[in-house]
Amino acid sequence: MADDKMEKIVSLCKRRGFIYPGSEIYGGLSGTWDYGPLGIELKKNIENLWWRMFVQERDDMYGLDAAILMNAEVWKASGHVAGFSDPLVECKKCKRRFRADQVGQRCPECGGEFGPVRQFNMMFKTQVGAVPEDEASIVYLRPETAGGIFVNFKNVVDSFHPKLPFGIAQVGKAFRNEIAPRDFTFRSREFQQMEIEYFVRPGEWEASFEMWRQNVHAFNKAVGIPQSEVHELEVAPEDRAHYSKRTIDFEFEFPFGRKELYGLAYRTDFDLTAHASASGKDLSYLDEATAERFAPHVIEPSFGVDRTVLAVLSSAYREDELGGEKRIYLAFNKAAAPIKAAVFPLLKNKPQLVAKAREVYQLLKKVEPRIMWDDNGNIGKRYRRQDEIGTPYCITIDFDTLGEKPELIDTVTLRDRDSGEQERVAVSELASRIA
Numbered sequence: 260m261a262d263d264k265m266e267k268i269v270s271l272c273k274r275r276g277f278i279y280p281g282s283e284i285y286g287g288l289s290g291t292w293d294y295g296p297l298g299i300e301l302k303k304n305i306e307n308l309w310w311r312m313f314v315q316e317r318d319d320m321y322g323l324d325a326a327i328l329m330n331a332e333v334w335k336a337s338g339h340v341a342g343f344s345d346p347l348v349e350c351k352k353c354k355r356r357f358r359a360d361q362v363g364q365r366c367p368e369c370g371g372e373f374g375p376v377r378q379f380n381m382m383f384k385t386q387v388g389a390v391p392e393d394e395a396s397i398v399y400l401r402p403e404t405a406g407g408i409f410v411n412f413k414n415v416v417d418s419f420h421p422k423l424p425f426g427i428a429q430v431g432k433a434f435r436n437e438i439a440p441r442d443f444t445f446r447s448r449e450f451q452q453m454e455i456e457y458f459v460r461p462g463e464w465e466a467s468f469e470m471w472r473q474n475v476h477a478f479n480k481a482v483g484i485p486q487s488e489v490h491e492l493e494v495a496p497e498d499r500a501h502y503s504k505r506t507i508d509f510e511f512e513f514p515f516g517r518k519e520l521y522g523l524a525y526r527t528d529f530d531l532t533a534h535a536s537a538s539g540k541d542l543s544y545l546d547e548a549t550a551e552r553f554a555p556h557v558i559e560p561s562f563g564v565d566r567t568v569l570a571v572l573s574s575a576y577r578e579d580e581l582g583g584e585k586r587i588y589l590a591f592n593k594a595a596a597p598i599k600a601a602v603f604p605l606l607k608n609k610p611q612l613v614a615k616a617r618e619v620y621q622l623l624k625k626v627e628p629r630i631m632w633d634d635n636g637n638i639g640k641r642y643r644r645q646d647e648i649g650t651p652y653c654i655t656i657d658f659d660t661l662g663e664k665p666e667l668i669d670t671v672t673l674r675d676r677d678s679g680e681q682e683r684v685a686v687s688e689l690a691s692r693i694a
Protein backbone atom coordinates (compact mmCIF):
# COMPACT_ATOMS: atom_id res chain seq x y z
CA MET A 260 0.00 0.00 0.00
CA ALA A 261 2.76 2.45 0.98
CA ASP A 262 4.72 2.05 -2.26
CA ASP A 263 1.47 2.13 -4.07
CA LYS A 264 0.61 5.49 -2.52
CA MET A 265 4.01 6.88 -3.49
CA GLU A 266 3.56 5.70 -7.07
CA LYS A 267 0.16 7.34 -7.23
CA ILE A 268 1.55 10.63 -5.92
CA VAL A 269 4.46 10.56 -8.40
CA SER A 270 2.07 9.86 -11.24
CA LEU A 271 -0.40 12.56 -10.17
CA CYS A 272 2.46 15.06 -9.88
CA LYS A 273 3.59 14.33 -13.43
CA ARG A 274 0.13 14.14 -14.99
CA ARG A 275 -1.21 17.30 -13.41
CA GLY A 276 1.89 19.46 -13.61
CA PHE A 277 3.31 19.51 -10.10
CA ILE A 278 6.69 17.81 -10.52
CA TYR A 279 8.44 16.40 -13.60
CA PRO A 280 11.67 14.37 -13.81
CA GLY A 281 14.61 16.69 -14.64
CA SER A 282 15.87 16.74 -18.29
CA GLU A 283 13.23 14.16 -19.09
CA ILE A 284 13.32 14.20 -22.91
CA TYR A 285 17.02 13.29 -22.74
CA GLY A 286 16.40 10.35 -20.47
CA GLY A 287 16.55 12.40 -17.28
CA LEU A 288 19.32 13.31 -14.88
CA SER A 289 19.29 11.31 -11.69
CA GLY A 290 18.51 13.29 -8.55
CA THR A 291 17.02 16.32 -10.32
CA TRP A 292 13.37 17.37 -10.52
CA ASP A 293 11.55 20.20 -12.27
CA TYR A 294 8.54 21.87 -10.67
CA GLY A 295 5.68 22.44 -13.11
CA PRO A 296 3.06 25.22 -13.07
CA LEU A 297 1.19 23.85 -10.03
CA GLY A 298 4.30 22.60 -8.24
CA ILE A 299 5.93 26.01 -8.29
CA GLU A 300 2.77 27.58 -6.81
CA LEU A 301 2.69 25.00 -4.02
CA LYS A 302 6.40 25.46 -3.36
CA LYS A 303 6.11 29.25 -3.31
CA ASN A 304 3.16 29.10 -0.94
CA ILE A 305 5.27 27.02 1.43
CA GLU A 306 8.29 29.31 1.15
CA ASN A 307 6.16 32.44 1.54
CA LEU A 308 4.42 31.07 4.63
CA TRP A 309 7.81 30.27 6.13
CA TRP A 310 9.25 33.69 5.27
CA ARG A 311 6.25 35.48 6.63
CA MET A 312 6.12 33.46 9.84
CA PHE A 313 9.85 33.45 10.61
CA VAL A 314 11.11 36.71 9.09
CA GLN A 315 8.42 39.30 8.39
CA GLU A 316 6.23 38.77 11.44
CA ARG A 317 9.15 38.85 13.89
CA ASP A 318 11.32 41.69 15.16
CA ASP A 319 14.39 39.57 15.77
CA MET A 320 14.93 38.15 12.27
CA TYR A 321 16.84 39.41 9.22
CA GLY A 322 16.47 38.02 5.70
CA LEU A 323 19.34 37.27 3.34
CA ASP A 324 19.94 36.03 -0.19
CA ALA A 325 23.62 35.15 -0.56
CA ALA A 326 25.40 33.91 -3.70
CA ILE A 327 25.51 30.18 -4.33
CA LEU A 328 29.11 30.37 -5.48
CA MET A 329 31.33 31.23 -2.55
CA ASN A 330 35.04 31.44 -1.92
CA ALA A 331 36.27 27.86 -1.37
CA GLU A 332 37.85 28.94 1.93
CA VAL A 333 34.31 29.09 3.38
CA TRP A 334 33.92 25.33 3.03
CA LYS A 335 37.41 24.61 4.26
CA ALA A 336 36.74 26.61 7.41
CA SER A 337 33.34 24.99 7.97
CA GLY A 338 34.85 21.53 7.74
CA HIS A 339 32.94 20.54 4.61
CA VAL A 340 36.00 20.08 2.37
CA ALA A 341 37.57 17.68 4.83
CA GLY A 342 34.53 16.17 6.43
CA PHE A 343 31.38 16.42 4.32
CA SER A 344 31.48 12.88 3.16
CA ASP A 345 29.58 9.65 3.29
CA PRO A 346 31.15 6.20 3.49
CA LEU A 347 30.67 4.52 0.12
CA VAL A 348 30.98 0.94 -1.06
CA GLU A 349 31.16 -0.28 -4.63
CA CYS A 350 29.88 -3.67 -5.78
CA LYS A 351 32.74 -5.59 -7.34
CA LYS A 352 30.38 -7.27 -9.80
CA CYS A 353 27.91 -4.64 -11.08
CA LYS A 354 29.96 -1.57 -10.03
CA ARG A 355 26.93 0.10 -8.45
CA ARG A 356 27.71 2.36 -5.51
CA PHE A 357 25.84 2.53 -2.22
CA ARG A 358 26.06 4.34 1.07
CA ALA A 359 27.83 1.91 3.37
CA ASP A 360 25.46 2.76 6.22
CA GLN A 361 22.41 1.89 4.11
CA VAL A 362 23.29 -1.58 2.82
CA GLY A 363 24.20 -4.93 4.31
CA GLN A 364 27.12 -7.22 3.42
CA ARG A 365 26.07 -7.88 -0.18
CA CYS A 366 24.92 -5.78 -3.15
CA PRO A 367 21.11 -5.43 -3.01
CA GLU A 368 20.98 -5.35 -6.84
CA CYS A 369 23.05 -8.36 -7.87
CA GLY A 370 24.19 -10.00 -4.63
CA GLY A 371 27.85 -9.21 -5.45
CA GLU A 372 30.58 -8.60 -2.93
CA PHE A 373 31.53 -5.07 -1.90
CA GLY A 374 35.00 -3.54 -2.16
CA PRO A 375 36.51 -1.57 0.73
CA VAL A 376 34.64 1.36 2.31
CA ARG A 377 35.80 4.71 0.90
CA GLN A 378 34.97 8.29 1.80
CA PHE A 379 33.07 10.20 -0.85
CA ASN A 380 32.89 14.01 -0.68
CA MET A 381 29.40 15.15 -1.50
CA MET A 382 30.17 18.69 -2.62
CA PHE A 383 29.93 19.52 -6.31
CA LYS A 384 33.19 21.00 -7.44
CA THR A 385 33.60 23.39 -10.34
CA GLN A 386 35.95 26.18 -11.33
CA VAL A 387 35.70 29.90 -11.87
CA GLY A 388 37.18 31.91 -14.71
CA ALA A 389 39.19 30.91 -17.77
CA VAL A 390 42.43 30.06 -16.02
CA PRO A 391 43.55 26.45 -16.20
CA GLU A 392 42.30 24.40 -13.29
CA ASP A 393 44.38 24.96 -10.22
CA GLU A 394 43.73 25.11 -6.52
CA ALA A 395 42.81 28.83 -6.65
CA SER A 396 40.09 28.45 -9.30
CA ILE A 397 38.18 25.66 -7.53
CA VAL A 398 34.75 26.52 -6.13
CA TYR A 399 32.02 24.36 -4.65
CA LEU A 400 28.29 24.60 -5.08
CA ARG A 401 27.09 25.22 -1.55
CA PRO A 402 25.96 22.04 0.24
CA GLU A 403 23.82 24.08 2.67
CA THR A 404 22.65 27.69 2.70
CA ALA A 405 24.05 28.22 6.21
CA GLY A 406 27.52 29.18 4.91
CA GLY A 407 26.16 32.33 3.25
CA ILE A 408 24.62 33.35 6.57
CA PHE A 409 27.81 32.98 8.62
CA VAL A 410 29.94 34.98 6.19
CA ASN A 411 27.36 37.80 6.33
CA PHE A 412 27.05 37.80 10.12
CA LYS A 413 29.31 40.85 10.49
CA ASN A 414 27.57 42.71 7.63
CA VAL A 415 24.17 42.33 9.23
CA VAL A 416 25.49 43.29 12.68
CA ASP A 417 27.19 46.40 11.25
CA SER A 418 24.09 47.46 9.27
CA PHE A 419 21.42 46.80 11.88
CA HIS A 420 23.10 46.55 15.33
CA PRO A 421 20.70 43.78 16.39
CA LYS A 422 20.46 42.79 20.05
CA LEU A 423 20.93 39.14 21.01
CA PRO A 424 19.16 36.88 20.49
CA PHE A 425 18.52 37.47 16.80
CA GLY A 426 18.52 35.39 13.64
CA ILE A 427 19.37 35.52 9.95
CA ALA A 428 17.22 33.54 7.53
CA GLN A 429 17.80 32.41 3.98
CA VAL A 430 15.88 30.41 1.38
CA GLY A 431 17.86 29.02 -1.50
CA LYS A 432 19.37 26.16 -3.43
CA ALA A 433 21.79 23.64 -1.99
CA PHE A 434 23.63 20.91 -3.86
CA ARG A 435 24.83 17.51 -2.74
CA ASN A 436 26.27 14.80 -4.93
CA GLU A 437 24.17 12.18 -3.17
CA ILE A 438 25.38 8.63 -3.74
CA ALA A 439 21.91 7.20 -4.05
CA PRO A 440 19.19 9.71 -5.02
CA ARG A 441 15.84 8.11 -4.32
CA ASP A 442 12.29 8.31 -3.07
CA PHE A 443 11.13 10.92 -5.56
CA THR A 444 12.30 14.39 -4.48
CA PHE A 445 13.20 13.21 -0.97
CA ARG A 446 16.87 12.73 -1.78
CA SER A 447 17.82 15.01 -4.65
CA ARG A 448 21.16 16.34 -5.81
CA GLU A 449 19.81 19.86 -6.18
CA PHE A 450 17.28 20.99 -3.63
CA GLN A 451 15.95 24.02 -1.82
CA GLN A 452 16.54 24.83 1.84
CA MET A 453 15.03 27.31 4.26
CA GLU A 454 17.55 27.89 7.03
CA ILE A 455 17.89 30.06 10.09
CA GLU A 456 20.97 30.75 12.14
CA TYR A 457 19.71 32.09 15.44
CA PHE A 458 22.46 33.78 17.46
CA VAL A 459 22.26 33.57 21.24
CA ARG A 460 24.28 34.17 24.41
CA PRO A 461 26.04 30.88 25.22
CA GLY A 462 24.15 30.42 28.49
CA GLU A 463 20.78 30.92 26.80
CA TRP A 464 20.89 28.31 24.08
CA GLU A 465 18.44 25.90 25.69
CA ALA A 466 15.54 28.36 25.76
CA SER A 467 16.06 29.26 22.10
CA PHE A 468 16.38 25.61 21.13
CA GLU A 469 13.01 24.97 22.77
CA MET A 470 11.45 28.01 21.09
CA TRP A 471 12.53 26.76 17.64
CA ARG A 472 11.42 23.22 18.43
CA GLN A 473 7.93 24.56 18.96
CA ASN A 474 8.17 26.78 15.90
CA VAL A 475 8.89 23.76 13.73
CA HIS A 476 5.59 22.24 14.84
CA ALA A 477 3.76 25.55 14.32
CA PHE A 478 5.08 25.70 10.76
CA ASN A 479 3.98 22.14 10.03
CA LYS A 480 0.53 23.03 11.23
CA ALA A 481 0.41 26.11 9.02
CA VAL A 482 1.28 24.15 5.85
CA GLY A 483 -1.00 21.22 6.65
CA ILE A 484 1.37 18.52 7.92
CA PRO A 485 -0.46 16.81 10.82
CA GLN A 486 1.40 16.66 14.13
CA SER A 487 0.51 12.97 14.44
CA GLU A 488 2.71 12.17 11.41
CA VAL A 489 5.78 13.99 12.76
CA HIS A 490 8.13 12.43 15.31
CA GLU A 491 11.09 13.95 17.09
CA LEU A 492 14.28 11.95 17.16
CA GLU A 493 16.97 13.00 19.63
CA VAL A 494 20.14 12.31 17.63
CA ALA A 495 22.80 10.38 19.55
CA PRO A 496 26.19 12.12 19.99
CA GLU A 497 27.99 9.70 17.65
CA ASP A 498 25.45 10.36 14.88
CA ARG A 499 25.48 14.16 15.10
CA ALA A 500 27.19 16.42 12.56
CA HIS A 501 30.72 17.45 13.50
CA TYR A 502 29.61 20.91 14.69
CA SER A 503 26.56 19.96 16.75
CA LYS A 504 26.12 19.61 20.54
CA ARG A 505 22.44 18.73 20.31
CA THR A 506 20.32 17.75 17.33
CA ILE A 507 16.70 16.82 16.92
CA ASP A 508 15.56 15.31 13.64
CA PHE A 509 11.91 15.88 12.85
CA GLU A 510 10.82 12.75 11.04
CA PHE A 511 7.73 12.38 8.92
CA GLU A 512 5.77 9.25 8.01
CA PHE A 513 6.54 9.33 4.30
CA PRO A 514 4.88 6.59 2.23
CA PHE A 515 8.35 4.96 1.95
CA GLY A 516 8.97 5.06 5.71
CA ARG A 517 9.72 7.35 8.62
CA LYS A 518 12.45 9.72 7.42
CA GLU A 519 13.99 13.10 8.24
CA LEU A 520 11.91 16.09 7.28
CA TYR A 521 13.79 18.82 9.17
CA GLY A 522 16.73 19.19 11.51
CA LEU A 523 17.26 21.41 14.54
CA ALA A 524 20.85 21.72 15.73
CA TYR A 525 22.78 23.55 18.41
CA ARG A 526 25.98 24.45 16.52
CA THR A 527 27.67 26.20 19.48
CA ASP A 528 30.10 28.91 18.32
CA PHE A 529 31.75 26.44 15.97
CA ASP A 530 31.03 28.34 12.74
CA LEU A 531 31.72 31.93 13.78
CA THR A 532 34.91 30.89 15.54
CA ALA A 533 36.10 28.82 12.59
CA HIS A 534 35.36 31.61 10.08
CA ALA A 535 36.98 34.25 12.29
CA SER A 536 40.13 32.23 12.58
CA ALA A 537 40.27 31.24 8.87
CA SER A 538 39.43 34.70 7.50
CA GLY A 539 41.39 36.68 10.07
CA LYS A 540 38.34 38.94 10.56
CA ASP A 541 36.88 39.79 13.92
CA LEU A 542 33.45 38.12 14.05
CA SER A 543 32.86 38.72 17.73
CA TYR A 544 29.81 40.48 19.08
CA LEU A 545 29.88 43.31 21.60
CA ASP A 546 27.08 42.77 24.08
CA GLU A 547 26.07 46.27 25.17
CA ALA A 548 24.19 44.88 28.16
CA THR A 549 27.35 43.47 29.75
CA ALA A 550 30.14 45.21 27.72
CA GLU A 551 31.43 41.72 26.93
CA ARG A 552 32.82 40.64 23.57
CA PHE A 553 32.31 37.02 22.46
CA ALA A 554 31.28 34.77 19.58
CA PRO A 555 27.52 34.16 19.87
CA HIS A 556 26.32 30.57 19.87
CA VAL A 557 23.92 29.33 17.23
CA ILE A 558 20.66 27.40 17.03
CA GLU A 559 19.94 26.21 13.51
CA PRO A 560 16.50 25.10 12.35
CA SER A 561 16.94 23.70 8.85
CA PHE A 562 13.95 23.02 6.61
CA GLY A 563 14.04 21.30 3.23
CA VAL A 564 11.50 22.83 0.85
CA ASP A 565 11.26 19.76 -1.38
CA ARG A 566 10.70 17.44 1.57
CA THR A 567 8.02 19.84 2.85
CA VAL A 568 6.29 19.79 -0.54
CA LEU A 569 6.42 15.98 -0.49
CA ALA A 570 5.10 15.78 3.08
CA VAL A 571 2.29 18.22 2.25
CA LEU A 572 1.37 16.18 -0.86
CA SER A 573 1.49 12.93 1.08
CA SER A 574 -0.63 14.35 3.94
CA ALA A 575 -3.17 15.75 1.49
CA TYR A 576 -3.54 12.68 -0.74
CA ARG A 577 -7.02 11.12 -0.44
CA GLU A 578 -9.10 8.53 -2.24
CA ASP A 579 -12.83 8.27 -1.62
CA GLU A 580 -16.16 7.79 -3.30
CA LEU A 581 -18.42 10.69 -4.14
CA GLY A 582 -21.81 10.37 -5.82
CA GLY A 583 -21.10 6.69 -6.47
CA GLU A 584 -17.81 7.42 -8.24
CA LYS A 585 -14.25 6.86 -7.06
CA ARG A 586 -12.18 9.97 -6.87
CA ILE A 587 -8.68 11.13 -5.95
CA TYR A 588 -8.26 14.49 -4.30
CA LEU A 589 -5.66 16.57 -2.53
CA ALA A 590 -6.98 18.03 0.70
CA PHE A 591 -4.57 21.00 0.79
CA ASN A 592 -5.39 23.69 3.29
CA LYS A 593 -6.25 27.10 1.86
CA ALA A 594 -2.76 28.47 2.48
CA ALA A 595 -0.95 25.70 0.62
CA ALA A 596 -3.40 25.15 -2.26
CA PRO A 597 -1.84 26.25 -5.58
CA ILE A 598 -5.25 27.31 -6.94
CA LYS A 599 -7.64 28.94 -4.47
CA ALA A 600 -10.83 28.61 -6.54
CA ALA A 601 -11.99 27.70 -10.04
CA VAL A 602 -14.73 29.55 -11.92
CA PHE A 603 -17.00 27.83 -14.48
CA PRO A 604 -19.86 28.88 -16.72
CA LEU A 605 -22.43 26.04 -16.50
CA LEU A 606 -22.45 25.75 -20.30
CA LYS A 607 -19.76 27.04 -22.58
CA ASN A 608 -22.03 27.59 -25.57
CA LYS A 609 -24.31 30.13 -23.85
CA PRO A 610 -22.70 33.56 -24.37
CA GLN A 611 -24.63 35.16 -21.51
CA LEU A 612 -23.40 32.57 -19.02
CA VAL A 613 -19.84 32.85 -20.30
CA ALA A 614 -19.90 36.66 -20.09
CA LYS A 615 -21.22 36.60 -16.52
CA ALA A 616 -18.70 33.94 -15.50
CA ARG A 617 -15.88 36.01 -17.01
CA GLU A 618 -17.06 38.97 -14.99
CA VAL A 619 -16.98 36.97 -11.74
CA TYR A 620 -13.59 35.50 -12.69
CA GLN A 621 -12.07 38.95 -13.33
CA LEU A 622 -13.54 40.33 -10.12
CA LEU A 623 -12.02 37.54 -8.01
CA LYS A 624 -8.72 37.58 -9.85
CA LYS A 625 -8.19 41.18 -8.78
CA VAL A 626 -8.43 40.15 -5.13
CA GLU A 627 -6.78 36.71 -5.43
CA PRO A 628 -4.76 36.01 -8.59
CA ARG A 629 -4.62 32.25 -8.06
CA ILE A 630 -8.03 31.63 -9.63
CA MET A 631 -8.50 29.23 -12.52
CA TRP A 632 -10.95 29.36 -15.42
CA ASP A 633 -12.38 26.12 -16.76
CA ASP A 634 -15.14 25.57 -19.33
CA ASN A 635 -14.00 22.21 -20.66
CA GLY A 636 -16.27 19.15 -20.53
CA ASN A 637 -19.19 18.76 -18.16
CA ILE A 638 -19.33 20.13 -14.63
CA GLY A 639 -18.66 16.73 -13.06
CA LYS A 640 -15.39 16.39 -14.97
CA ARG A 641 -14.34 19.90 -14.03
CA TYR A 642 -14.97 19.15 -10.35
CA ARG A 643 -12.83 16.00 -10.58
CA ARG A 644 -9.99 17.89 -12.22
CA GLN A 645 -10.01 20.57 -9.54
CA ASP A 646 -10.30 17.98 -6.75
CA GLU A 647 -7.22 16.25 -8.09
CA ILE A 648 -5.12 19.41 -7.89
CA GLY A 649 -6.51 20.33 -4.48
CA THR A 650 -8.58 23.42 -5.31
CA PRO A 651 -10.68 24.15 -2.21
CA TYR A 652 -13.64 25.76 -4.05
CA CYS A 653 -15.41 25.58 -7.39
CA ILE A 654 -17.76 28.39 -8.42
CA THR A 655 -20.43 27.80 -11.05
CA ILE A 656 -22.35 30.52 -12.85
CA ASP A 657 -25.76 29.21 -14.00
CA PHE A 658 -29.09 30.53 -15.27
CA ASP A 659 -30.16 31.52 -11.76
CA THR A 660 -27.10 33.80 -11.57
CA LEU A 661 -28.57 35.62 -14.56
CA GLY A 662 -31.96 35.92 -12.83
CA GLU A 663 -33.98 32.98 -14.12
CA LYS A 664 -35.23 32.71 -10.55
CA PRO A 665 -35.31 36.42 -9.71
CA GLU A 666 -34.60 35.83 -6.03
CA LEU A 667 -31.29 34.12 -6.95
CA ILE A 668 -29.94 36.80 -9.27
CA ASP A 669 -26.20 37.46 -8.76
CA THR A 670 -25.71 34.32 -6.70
CA VAL A 671 -23.58 31.33 -7.70
CA THR A 672 -23.01 27.79 -6.48
CA LEU A 673 -19.97 27.40 -4.27
CA ARG A 674 -18.82 23.79 -4.02
CA ASP A 675 -16.61 22.53 -1.22
CA ARG A 676 -13.86 20.13 -2.37
CA ASP A 677 -13.84 17.78 0.61
CA SER A 678 -17.55 17.26 1.14
CA GLY A 679 -18.65 17.92 -2.44
CA GLU A 680 -21.50 19.98 -1.00
CA GLN A 681 -22.81 23.04 -2.78
CA GLU A 682 -24.39 26.18 -1.45
CA ARG A 683 -25.80 29.31 -2.99
CA VAL A 684 -23.64 32.35 -2.30
CA ALA A 685 -23.91 35.99 -3.43
CA VAL A 686 -21.18 37.09 -5.85
CA SER A 687 -20.37 39.94 -3.46
CA GLU A 688 -19.49 37.42 -0.73
CA LEU A 689 -17.22 35.20 -2.83
CA ALA A 690 -13.92 37.00 -2.20
CA SER A 691 -14.22 36.70 1.57
CA ARG A 692 -15.39 33.07 1.37
CA ILE A 693 -12.41 31.84 -0.64
CA ALA A 694 -9.78 33.96 1.19
Ligand code: ATP
Pocket residue numbers: 403435437444445446447448449450451452519520521522561562563564565566
Ligand atom coordinates in the same frame (compact mmCIF):
# COMPACT_ATOMS: atom_id res chain seq x y z
P1 ATP B 1 19.69 13.01 5.48
O1 ATP B 1 20.11 12.43 6.80
O2 ATP B 1 18.30 12.64 5.06
O3 ATP B 1 20.71 12.84 4.40
P2 ATP B 1 20.78 15.44 6.42
O4 ATP B 1 20.78 15.18 7.87
O5 ATP B 1 22.04 15.31 5.64
O6 ATP B 1 19.63 14.60 5.71
P3 ATP B 1 20.77 18.24 6.76
O7 ATP B 1 22.20 18.35 6.42
O8 ATP B 1 20.34 18.38 8.17
O9 ATP B 1 20.19 16.88 6.17
O10 ATP B 1 19.96 19.25 5.83
C1 ATP B 1 18.90 20.01 6.30
C2 ATP B 1 17.60 19.71 5.56
O11 ATP B 1 17.80 19.82 4.15
C3 ATP B 1 17.10 18.30 5.77
O12 ATP B 1 16.35 18.22 6.95
C4 ATP B 1 16.24 18.09 4.54
O13 ATP B 1 14.95 18.68 4.73
C5 ATP B 1 16.99 18.87 3.48
N1 ATP B 1 17.81 17.97 2.66
C6 ATP B 1 19.03 17.48 2.96
N2 ATP B 1 19.50 16.71 1.98
C7 ATP B 1 18.55 16.67 1.02
C8 ATP B 1 18.45 16.05 -0.26
N3 ATP B 1 19.42 15.30 -0.76
N4 ATP B 1 17.32 16.24 -0.98
C9 ATP B 1 16.31 17.01 -0.51
N5 ATP B 1 16.36 17.63 0.69
C10 ATP B 1 17.45 17.48 1.45
